[in-house]
Amino acid sequence: xxxxxxxxxxxxxxxxxxxSGVTVLHGIxxxxxxxxxxxxxxxxxxxxSTLLKIVSxxxxxxxxxxxxxxxxxxxxxxxxxxxxxxxxxxxxxNLIASLNVFENIFLGHELKRGSLLDKAxxxxxxxxxxxxxxxxxDPDSLVEDLSVAEKQMVEIAKALVHxxxxxxxxxxxxxxxxxEVEVLFALIAKLKAQGVTILFISHxxxxxxxxxxxxxxxxxxxLVSMDEVAHLSEHDMATKMVGRELNQIFPERSQPLDxxxxxxxxxxxxxxxHDISFGVRKGEVLGFAGLVGSGRTETMxxxxxxxxxxxxxxxxxxxxxxxxxxxxxxxxxxxxLSEDRQGAGLVMNFDLPENISxxxxxxxxxxxxxxxxxxxxAQDYVQRFSIKAPSLSSELQYLSGGNQxxxxxxxxxxxxxxxLILDEPTRGVDxxxxxxxYHFIQSLTEQGMAVIVISSEMEELIGLAHRVMVMRExxxxxxxxxxxxxxxxxxxxxxxxxxxxxxxx
Amino acid sequence: xxxxxxxxxxxTRFFSGSNAKPKFTIGNYAxxxxxxxxxxxxxxxxxxxxxxxxxxxxxxxxxxxxxxxxGMTFVIIAGGIDLSVGSGLALVGVLVIMLLxxxxxxxxxVSVAIGAAAALGxxxxxxxxxxxxxxxxxxxxxxxxxxxxxxxxxLYISDAGEMVSQNSVYSKxxxxxxxxxxxxxxxxxxxxxxxxxxLRHTAFGRHVCAVGSNPKxxxxxxxxxxxxxxSTFVILGVTxxxxxxxxxxxxxxxxxxxxxMFYELDAIAAVVIGGTSLNGxxxxxxxxxxxxxxxxxxxxxxxxxGVSPYLQGTVKGLVILIAVLMQYKRER
Ligand SMILES: Nc1ncnc2c1ncn2[C@@H]1O[C@H](COP(=O)(O)OP(=O)(O)OP(=O)(O)O)[C@@H](O)[C@H]1O
Ligand SMILES: [Mg+2]
Numbered sequence: 001x002x003x004x005x006x007x008x009x010x011x012x013x014x015x016x017x018x019x020s021g022v023t024v025l026h027g028i029x030x031x032x033x034x035x036x037x038x039x040x041x042x043x044x045x046x047x048x049s050t051l052l053k054i055v056s057x058x059x060x061x062x063x064x065x066x067x068x069x070x071x072x073x074x075x076x077x078x079x080x081x082x083x084x085x086x087x088x089x090x091x092x093x094n095l096i097a098s099l100n101v102f103e104n105i106f107l108g109h110e111l112k113r114g115s116l117l118d119k120a121x122x123x124x125x126x127x128x129x130x131x132x133x134x135x136x137x138d139p140d141s142l143v144e145d146l147s148v149a150e151k152q153m154v155e156i157a158k159a160l161v162h163x164x165x166x167x168x169x170x171x172x173x174x175x176x177x178x179x180e181v182e183v184l185f186a187l188i189a190k191l192k193a194q195g196v197t198i199l200f201i202s203h204x205x206x207x208x209x210x211x212x213x214x215x216x217x218x219x220x221x222x223l224v225s226m227d228e229v230a231h232l233s234e235h236d237m238a239t240k241m242v243g244r245e246l247n248q249i250f251p252e253r254s255q256p257l258d259x260x261x262x263x264x265x266x267x268x269x270x271x272x273x274h275d276i277s278f279g280v281r282k283g284e285v286l287g288f289a290g291l292v293g294s295g296r297t298e299t300m301x302x303x304x305x306x307x308x309x310x311x312x313x314x315x316x317x318x319x320x321x322x323x324x325x326x327x328x329x330x331x332x333x334x335x336x337l338s339e340d341r342q343g344a345g346l347v348m349n350f351d352l353p354e355n356i357s358x359x360x361x362x363x364x365x366x367x368x369x370x371x372x373x374x375x376x377x378a379q380d381y382v383q384r385f386s387i388k389a390p391s392l393s394s395e396l397q398y399l400s401g402g403n404q405x406x407x408x409x410x411x412x413x414x415x416x417x418x419x420l421i422l423d424e425p426t427r428g429v430d431x432x433x434x435x436x437x438y439h440f441i442q443s444l445t446e447q448g449m450a451v452i453v454i455s456s457e458m459e460e461l462i463g464l465a466h467r468v469m470v471m472r473e474x475x476x477x478x479x480x481x482x483x484x485x486x487x488x489x490x491x492x493x494x495x496x497x498x499x500x501x502x503x504x505x
Numbered sequence: 506x507x508x509x510x511x512x513x514x515x516x517t518r519f520f521s522g523s524n525a526k527p528k529f530t531i532g533n534y535a536x537x538x539x540x541x542x543x544x545x546x547x548x549x550x551x552x553x554x555x556x557x558x559x560x561x562x563x564x565x566x567x568x569x570x571x572x573x574x575x576g577m578t579f580v581i582i583a584g585g586i587d588l589s590v591g592s593g594l595a596l597v598g599v600l601v602i603m604l605l606x607x608x609x610x611x612x613x614x615v616s617v618a619i620g621a622a623a624a625l626g627x628x629x630x631x632x633x634x635x636x637x638x639x640x641x642x643x644x645x646x647x648x649x650x651x652x653x654x655x656x657x658x659x660l661y662i663s664d665a666g667e668m669v670s671q672n673s674v675y676s677k678x679x680x681x682x683x684x685x686x687x688x689x690x691x692x693x694x695x696x697x698x699x700x701x702x703x704l705r706h707t708a709f710g711r712h713v714c715a716v717g718s719n720p721k722x723x724x725x726x727x728x729x730x731x732x733x734x735x736s737t738f739v740i741l742g743v744t745x746x747x748x749x750x751x752x753x754x755x756x757x758x759x760x761x762x763x764x765x766m767f768y769e770l771d772a773i774a775a776v777v778i779g780g781t782s783l784n785g786x787x788x789x790x791x792x793x794x795x796x797x798x799x800x801x802x803x804x805x806x807x808x809x810x811g812v813s814p815y816l817q818g819t820v821k822g823l824v825i826l827i828a829v830l831m832q833y834k835r836e837r
Contacts (some may be wrong), residue, residue, distance in 0.1 A: 306725065326727040344725040349786055358715060358726045361708040368706040411726075487814045 006033035007199050009068065010055070010166060017050055019398070022390055024050050025221045027064065032166075037198045037228065038190060039212035041205075041241050042429040044402030046218040047386035048201045049387050052168045055199075056088035057081035085165035089155050089172050091201075091428065092342055097144035098294035102126035104143055105158045129157040134183045137306045148175045148340045149292035151458075153430035156184065167191065168199045171401065173207060174427045175339060177291050177456040179489065185211055186263040203402070203430050204457070205234040217241055242432045249435045250463035251442040260318065261419050261450030263332075264303060267312030273474045276312070280419070285441065285474050287465030288444045288454040289490045295474040296454045297339060298423050304329045304336045316419070330359060335417030337409060339424040339454070348397040352389060353378040355396055355407055360414040370371045381410035384440075386433065409437070420444065421452040426460065438464060458487050472496050528753075532832035533830060535782050536795040541727050543802050551809040559805065561687060567801035568693035570768050571794065572748040575700045576630075576741030576776035578793045581776050582704075583737045584639060584717040584785035585644040590745050590772055593629040597622050599659050602668040602759055605675060615675050622746040630657065630742020632737035652769070663761040679755030689751040693794075696744065700792040713737060717785030737749040774821065775800055778828040799824070814825035 010032040017025040025047045032038055042048050052367045053059045055066065057075040068071050068084060075081050081088070095104050102122045111125070124338055126139040135153045143151065152175050159167060173181050188198055189209065202208050208215065209229060217224040217240045224240050238246045263279040273295050280286040288296045302309040305323040314321055316332050323329045329336070338344040346355050353374040357364055364374050378392055385406040389399050396404055405428050412420070425441075428435045441464060455461050461468050467481040471492035478493040547554040554560075573590050580587050601622045608614035629651070636647035670676070681688045704710035715723040716733045724730050748768075753759045779796030781788025803824060807817050 325729075326725070327729070330727050338725055343719075344721050347715050347722050347786075349718055350715070354711065361711060365708050368702070369708065369711065371706075400777070404712075 006035055008032070008070070009034040011067040012051075012055075012064070012069075014064040014068065015051065015054060015061055015066075017047075017054060018061060018062050019261060019390070023062075023221065028218075028221075028223050030216060030223060030226055032197060032199070033214075034193055034197055035195045035209055036213045037192055037200055039208040039215040040199060040201045040218065041203075041208060041215060041237055042218035043241055043432060044406070044428075045400040046241075046430075047221040048218055049123070049170050049400060052088065052170060052201065053090075053201060053216070056083070056086050056168055058088075058090075077439070082162060085162075086168065086187070087159040087162050087164035087166070088168040089159045089170060093151050093155055093171035094129065095143045095151055095154060095158075098142070100142050101130075101146075101154055101157075102142050103139060104137040105129070105161055107158075109162075125161070126157065128211075129160055132160070132178075132187065135180070137384055147293060148343075149177070149180065152176060153180070160187075164196065166197045166199065170201045171203065171428055172200075173202060173204060174425060175292075175456065177494075178458065179291055181207070203428065203434070205237050205431065208237065208460075209234055219243055238431045241430070246432060247433065249431070251439045252447045253285070253464075253466060254283055254442060256445070256466055257282040260315070262452075263313075263315040263318075265313050267299060267302055267314075268310050269298065269302055269307065270310050271474075273302060273309070275473075276476055278469050278476065278479075279363075280452055282448045282450050283445045283463045284467070285338060285445055285451045285453060287461035287485070288452065288467055288471065289458070289461055289469035290471035290477075290494050293473075294471040294494065296471050297423055297441065298474070299471070300423060300452070300454065304334060305344055306336075330415055333416075333418035335412040335415050335419070336421045337412050337423055337425060339406045339427065341427070346396050346404060346411070349395050351393045352387070352407055353392060353393055356381060356410045356414050359411060360416070377414065378410070381407075381413070385410060385436065402430055402433065404491065405429050406433065417449070419450045419452075421454075423454045424456065425453060426455075426457070458490060461490070462486060470494050484498060512659040513799045531780065533780075536792050536799070538779060539778075540795050540799050540802075543799060547802055547806050547809075550806065551656060553809055557677065557685075559809075561685070561690070563801045563805045564693075564798070565687045566804065567797045568687070568689040568788045569748050570800075571693045571750065571775065571797035571806055572689075572696055572744050573741070573768060574772040574779075574793050574797050575696050575790060576737075576744030577776050578700065578714055578779075578781055578788055578790055579704065579737040579785060580644075580741050581773070581781055582717045582785055582788045583734050584720070585734060585737065586648065586773070586783075587630075587633055587644065587738065588648040588742055588769045589629070589633060589652040589655055590657065590741065591765035591768035592652045593623050593626065593742065593745045594749045594752065594768060595659045595759065595761055596629065596655045596662075597625045597746050598753040598759035598764055599663045599668050599761055601749060602753055603662070605672045608672075610672055610674070612674055614672060615678065618672075618675070619678075619747075619750050622750045624746070626744070626746020626749065629745065630738040630740070631735070633742070634738030637738070638731040638735050647657050655677045659761040659764075663759075665761060666758045667758055670753070675754050676757040677754075679751050679753070679757075689755070692747065692751060696747070697794050699788055704790055709733075709736070714787055717729050718787065727829040748751050771797075774825045774828075777825060777832070780832070782832060783829075796828075800832050 015028040221397045251434040265277040301307040357374040637644045775796035779792030
């Protein structure tokens with residue numbers, strides 16, 4: 001379908017937004033058509049989430065107007081948005097940990113029979129939605145027990161429950177693996193066929209290319225372009241987004257040393273992990289692939305002393321060690337960036353220096369904390385990772401998602417690690433910064449650091465890793481190295497169909 | 506309430522409305538501004554208010570619960586609460602006077618007794634801390650239980666009779682002056698300065714805030730969450746012990762039935778009026794000091810203006826409500 005055939009559904013007229021005097025959206029004008037999938041691209045902090053939060057009533061606009069079906073509308077609250085048929089899957093989860101899945105999905109608009117809750121109906125409806133999403137999630141599981149990917153699925157289901165006309169998705173795929181993404185895309189195609197308009201924010205250019213009809217590109221709070229996706233290559237997208245040519249996203253791989261940095265053997269947790277053995281050399285990048293729930297995060301958490309393991313030996317630089325607490329792991333030079341930056345990574349009401357120095361605080365204090373030194377260090381990271389923040393003393397909750405991720409990375413880098421474990425390191429990070437992070441990882445390996453990367457982004461593993469371990473259902477399904485590392489091999493192993501199934505040593 | 510808001514945003518957000526602003530706003534200084542306004546009004550309303558004797562008196566009144574409020578600030582920031590402080594004070598007070606009477610006369614006995622009071626207070630705090638961390642009992646419930654237990658033990662040990670100190674110098678501690686200020690006031694201000702340093706400028710204080718803000722993030726940052734929570738209760742216990750010394754030496758006695766009655770309310774109120782969120786995560790010591798002084802001035806003014814003492818509780822309650830409402834507004 002070309003744009004000429006579709007009527008305009010939502011018109012943004014000169015949308016401006018400032019936060020305490022700092023303008024983050026400088027007058028955005030755009031027409032969004034009924035039944036299109038509109039991709040929204042832009043660097044971290046470009047204003048994508050802010051714009052869509054205005055449309056969904058979370059923020060109020062400072063100036064400008066919104067029109068739906070040609071009529072001006074005021075969207076002052078999420079309730080208004082709901083009445084107008086607008087639903088949003090937020091970038092940061094909005095779930096209540098102590099409630100279960102179906103209670104979260106129906107929060108605020110519970111189904112009732114008479115004056116009593118109709119739990120059976122809510123459970124059934126949730127079950128149907130989850131089935132539509134092809135996840136095996138139980139409607140009765142507690143949200144606090146879910147993995148990040150599962151929480152993401154709950155958020156998606158929650159948005160689907162109101163048959164919305166406009167469905168906003170703010171980076172819904174950052175934590176999902178290929179399989180879940182395919183299911184989601186199939187669903188989006190179905191919704192689109194029913195005439196639902198979808199606004200889709202992502203930093204994964206390939207996805208955008210595959211999924212979207214048109215593309216809105218923002219840079220520094222300004223609209224750069226609205227184009228048919230067909231007219232843009234991924235390279236064009238990146239160039240428009242960043243404002244200059246981007247090349248060589250992945251750096252040359254460096255040569256690993258022979259010395260083992262970390263050796264793990266026979267790591268097991270009853271009914272979760274079975275006999276996991278692997279090692280990583282100095283200067284090497286070891287990738288971990290697998291579907292959601294394959295046990296990659298559990299493995300690393302067990303290794304770091306964040307989870308109890310039932311058996312297993314660990315050697316760090318050849319020396320057998322017992323790690324029972326995270327503190328011990330940190331002292332041995334291990335660092336673990338969790339996939340859950342919001343739930344396990346950052347203190348949202350701490351500012352940048354407070355977050356970055358939280359683990360390494362000892363280094364800055366002789367009795368009393370040297371605040372000046374923590375600020376200076378934070379400033380260094382702000383420069384190194386081009387972190388965009390209103391100021392050094394802004395609380396983390398006011399940073400855009402990608403910029404939070406960069407602060408999180410800084411926090412672990414500040415512990416001076418020798419073995420770096422990164423669980424979804426570029427979650428929500430824009431292409432330009434991704435490139436910076438990849439080159440940064442490369443420079444670390446050059447200096448002999450051992451790096452483990454868990455990623456649901458296949459290209460990331462293919463582009464960075466010397467070897468890739470593929471996990472499935474709590475077991476190591478296989479190991480790929482050098483030329484063997486490609487999408488097909490990884491997918492086969494992850495699905496349990498690997499040609500080189502092997503018993504782990 | 507969302508995950509994100511519950512974990513992070515609730516602690517301190519100083520602006521109302523949906524657009525939260527990361528800026529220093531009036532809200533940051535609300536307690537201080539309230540105090541200044543209160544002082545001005547009081548000075549206009551009563552010529553006695555600004556007289557040095559009256560001011561000293563107010564500060565002395567404030568210091569007993571104020572000292573406890575300092576410790577309470579740590580507990581509340583770490584996400585807890587302690588209802589047992591009033592009973593704890595009575596228990597420590599009775600035990601200290603018993604010890605003092607056993608040790609005999611003189612300054613040495615007094616010094617030992619003060620040390621013992623701090624240690625006993627720390628122990629009562631450790632009990633509360635262990636119940637909440639090891640026993641995994643919600644602090645509200647655990648300290649509700651110890652509140653009852655401490656009071657009942659106090660009455661049992663003292664046979665419900667007033668305990669009078671026979672030590673001839675003990676009362677000099679609580680009634681003494683140094684540079685025109687009563688000793689308890691010095692202790693209050695000294696501990697406040699110490700508490701401020703601890704909270705703002707040490708790793709421990711930073712960890713307390715992190716634990717209160719998001720315990721999971723704290724544990725994923727290699728912080729021993731349980732130990733931090735436990736420590737905050739012990740700190741509070743020490744302040745309770747020291748407050749017990751100040752109060753019992755001022756009166757040279759302890760009446761087990763009503764010593765420390767409702768101190769938990771005043772202490773918690775001071776913390777809340779001082780801008781510390783009951784949800785934990787962030788707060789200041791200087792806010793608590795101001796909160797305690799505000800409560801003291803209100804009491805004093807009602808006295809000076811001859812308002813029935815029976816109505817003072819109503820006024821105090823209203824002030825607490827206003828403070829909490831203002832906090833909710835800022836947090837949204
Ligand atoms: N509540 C807020 N208060 C102050 N500044 C804010 C607030 N929300 C966002 N900002 C600022 O507005 C800018 C745009 O943020 P926004 O979240 O819209 O970025 P984004 O394009 O979604 O980025 P990302 O790709 O990292 O998610 C950022 O610089 C951010 O710091
Ligand atoms: Mg965003």
